[in-house]
Amino acid sequence: MENEKKFYKKLESKGVSRRDFMKFCTVLTATMGFSSAYVSKIAEVFAAPKLRPPVIWLHFGECTGCSEGFLRSMYPFVDELVLEILSVEYHETIMAAAGVQAEEQLHDAVKKHKGKFICVVEGSIPTKFDGGYGKIAGRSFLEIAEKTIPKALATIGIGSCAAFGGLPAAKPNPGGYMGVGQALKLKNIVNIPGCPPNPINFVGTIVNFLLLGKLPTLDTQGRPLFAYDKTIHDQCPRRSHFENEEFVEVFGSEEAAQGYCLYKVGCRGPETYNNCPVAKFNDGTSWPVEAGHPCIGCSEPDFWDKMSPFYEEF
Ligand code: SF4
Ligand code: SF4
Structure with missing residues (x-):
């Protein structure tokens, strides 16, 4: 209760009324395909989060438009709200660390949160020439993905590049770029395609996880049915x-x-x-x-x- 009060006070201090916030929760509830009875429960996920799952957000072959789309064009301050209900341990676009320190942060986060973190992947993975078409700190995207994703609790491929290869995989595709699920032969990745994807479909996926303790039902391409049916x-x-x-x-x-x-x-x-x-x-x-x-x-x-x-x- 106390936390909820603080939450609404913080919203107000940013010029967002309780009414605006509830309007957003209503839109989100409808997007997720839930009945209006869930609006207050979804509001609670933001106002009084029971857990803040650690998130490791990897960037591979992409333009960062998915992160930009998510961070810049949501309902007022919802990007901030989502970043508060998640514990973002690594995200190259928004973290302060760079170079060696950033690499250490990634290694430490994977080690500390093994089996408990959500891995969000933005971008596709080059698979030819030992993954030589894309590297960070001397490691290929493929190697980073292989060392990180199997240790995650759940993996979300955000954007068409991560989901299906996207622009980097367009013909003639000399680097052998593929979507993350295909490159790593994953069966249970959640794909949120779009160029860029609608941020509300990402938020809906996360809120589904926090509210019900599971990821949403998917179609045969790994896309949440609530958005892509x-x-x-x-x-x-x-x-x-x-x-x-x-x-x-x-x-x-x-x-x-x-x-x-x-x-x-x-x-x-x-x-x-x-x-x-x-x-x-x-x-x-x-x-x-x-x-x-x-x-x-x-x-x-x-x-x-x-x-x-x-x-x-x-
Ligand atoms: S209207 Fe079509 S091309 Fe445009 S964002 Fe939606 S799916 Fe993509
Ligand atoms: S009706 Fe179909 S084909 Fe026509 S503009 Fe809409 S989506 Fe496109």
Whole structure:
């Protein structure tokens, strides 16, 4: 109770009202597919956390856009809230340590929290030439992953690179880049693809773990069903235009202004599983198709090769 009071006081000091926070918890509960009865329980996960699992966040072949997306575009201060319910032991983008000290921090964290930490992996892993296409402190990404991930309690691959290889794995892929699950032959990795993924799907996965003590149910690609069980097309507000064969054929046209379907300018919504139309981005402001841009299928395996050339009808 005391901790909860402190929590809400801290929120207020940052200009976030209890009402705003509950609104966020309501959105999160709905995204996770839970009934409204869970809203207060989910609020408690943040306000009075029972445990703060250690997290080791590894970066491999990627652009850090997933970390940036998570840290910069959430509902106000939710990035901070999540960092408070987790004990982030290692994260190259946000930690103060560098060089030798950073390496020591990684080794010490893996040793200290063996079997208890959540390993979040951002980026894909080069597998050819002994992993020679990517190294940190003289160790290949492959070696770092092999030495770290098997010691984790759970592994989350954040972003399409970690999940399926992403851009580094696009043809001709000389380094043999692969998604983390494929490179290490993992059966139980949670994949949260997207380029970048929606931060709310990552938060939902973590909150599911803290609330129920287990990771969410996954599809055959390792993606949480709560976020990836439907296609973009099946949730799209432009769907009636598709059914009526009302298509945008040229950007900037009258049809585009009318909000017609983007299929003929390359929308891959029918082939893409993700919750963008309901979760949206930037505090629920909008999402690509709402802004007039076709879905490019960023959360599907091999999307750079399979979904391109972009802007052309399949
Ligand atoms: S804009 Fe894309 S996702 Fe929406 S209805 Fe058209 S094809 Fe489907
Ligand atoms: S609309 Fe499509 S391309 Fe855009 S973020 Fe969602 S899944 Fe990725």
